[in-house]
Amino acid sequence: MDRRKFIHNTTLAGTGLATGATLLGCKNESGKVDAFAKAEKQSAFKPSPIAICTWNFSGATARAGELLSQGKSALDAVIAGVAVEEENEENSTVGIGATPDREGNVTLDACVMNPAGDCGAVLAVENIVNVAALARKVMEDTPHVILAGRGAEEYAYKAGFKKQPLLTEQRKLEWEEWLKTSNYKPAINVENHDTIGMLAIDGDGDIAGACTTSGLGYKMKGRVGDSPIIGSGLFLDNEVGGAVATGMGEEVLKTVGSFLIVELMRSGMSPQEACEEAVYRITRKNNRYKDFQVAYIAMNKSGDTGSFCIHKGFNMMKWQENKNDVIESKAFI
Template sequence: MQEDFPITIATWNFPNASKRAGELLAAGATALDAVEQGVMVEEANLKNTTVGKGGAPDRDGNVTLDACIIAPDGNAGAVVYLKNNTHAVSVARKVMEETPHVMLAGEGADQFAREKGFEKENLLTPSSEAAYNEWLKKKEYKPIINIENHDTIGMLCIDKNGDLAGACSTSGLSYKMNGRVGDSPIIGSGLFLDNEVGGAVATGMGEAIMKNVSSFLVVELMRQGNSPQEACETAVKRIIDKNPNYKEFQAAIIAINKKGEIGSYCIQKGFSYVKYQNNTNTNISSKYYM
């Protein structure tokens, strides 16, 4: 197996998350364990207002989380509209491993989490509540490019054996409509992988990513012989072609193939991803369309 393995990559600049995953991989952990533990770092980070506890609420003041996880064998689990649980990625893994289903939603997901021993938590922190109360004064809703309202964490890990796993977690767009679900927990949209080919994760305007099943598209393009970079560029340009208003939002994709080659592309300047390899974190600015 390639001597440069293991490798961790993750959307945006979340160095603590990628370091956690990378150190676990270096110690011999599986890719699946590493992506879960890495994503959990940001879910517990109260300063991150777009993932886990402390995430920005919806328009009715509810903090709701979406997450998914995919194992090397293609098994997958997801939760949507999950309340009262910081570690949505861990609940998603339980769905994958301990139910006959792929996805649980809302009250059913919350009930399942209680049954599996997850303690009920209040995810609305004082700072998020204060920001929400300020937002209520004008109730303006507009995605802010590259700013705090859609910085999903998506992570892909290749372990020492060359096996690939991925995870994605988010609290979704700030002040979204009650019940809104984005691309992050949707297998093939926010995250997809094939252990024989590679994997991809997306972030940004979830509605645009969902309509194009962007992560699945990237993996299929790599299967056909495209490099990760070529595949990411094609997928992002597909979003641009389908959205005349593309200048008003961000969409970004990162990908890695079985050789450990990495690609990244986005619509707007400002997106970056972090790579952890050989005990080193590197924040890399993505190539972009505009």
């Protein structure tokens, strides 16, 4: 076959594939509208504003819901919502009062995404409480997506953030007690290794998300988990929906869990089905899954929500129409 004939035949084959894909985008043999048409229909529907977050952080969703009720954007709502926990000294996994690493240093990670698909993240930041807001600054005011460590901290000061020590006296005492044994084994569903991830839909039907954490308690210096990594700790597509993760970040990273959930919803799965499949991927590939927790929450463009985890004990908060409800998650085990 000469080159011209080869190219001609290849073009015909490609056209056939494209036509097939177009037909799949309309109806299958049984006459049912497939995932593409379903997603298009979902994106045209505008539910009443919603905010959901990982774990029982009712104050966070209440704050986000308050802003949504005022007509504020989804991005404004999630940043303000997670800030409630970043500023809560009693929360040992987020912001000020978080558990330090093995050397006694508190380092924070966060990321955000807006409805346009823009994103920003900061990793291993010290002395800054509201790192989700800092990640937003990186997204909106710099040419970059990620700033890390000292560079992120120095940028925060230039952007107007105040320096504030993050290690409280209570966490210091706990760390000093931990040093006596240095036993490192994160406990399932005990808040020494979790995060707050939040998704919101505003009055315009737009979706935004934020994720903020101190990471694993007594982690190695420099360790970063899934939370600030776009596609793992958080991912959204404003035409489809969004997802966030919590639990053992190393396991979420291996399957790019939040991105996977959004793509599964794009293909037609409900948020609940997509969260379940993402957890199944982990349990199928890792026979040690009984030793750690991973949990996901998700929301699609229609406002449908879902959650799933490996071990019982995980829950999510959902705010909608001035109701703030705790939803217990179904579990693999």
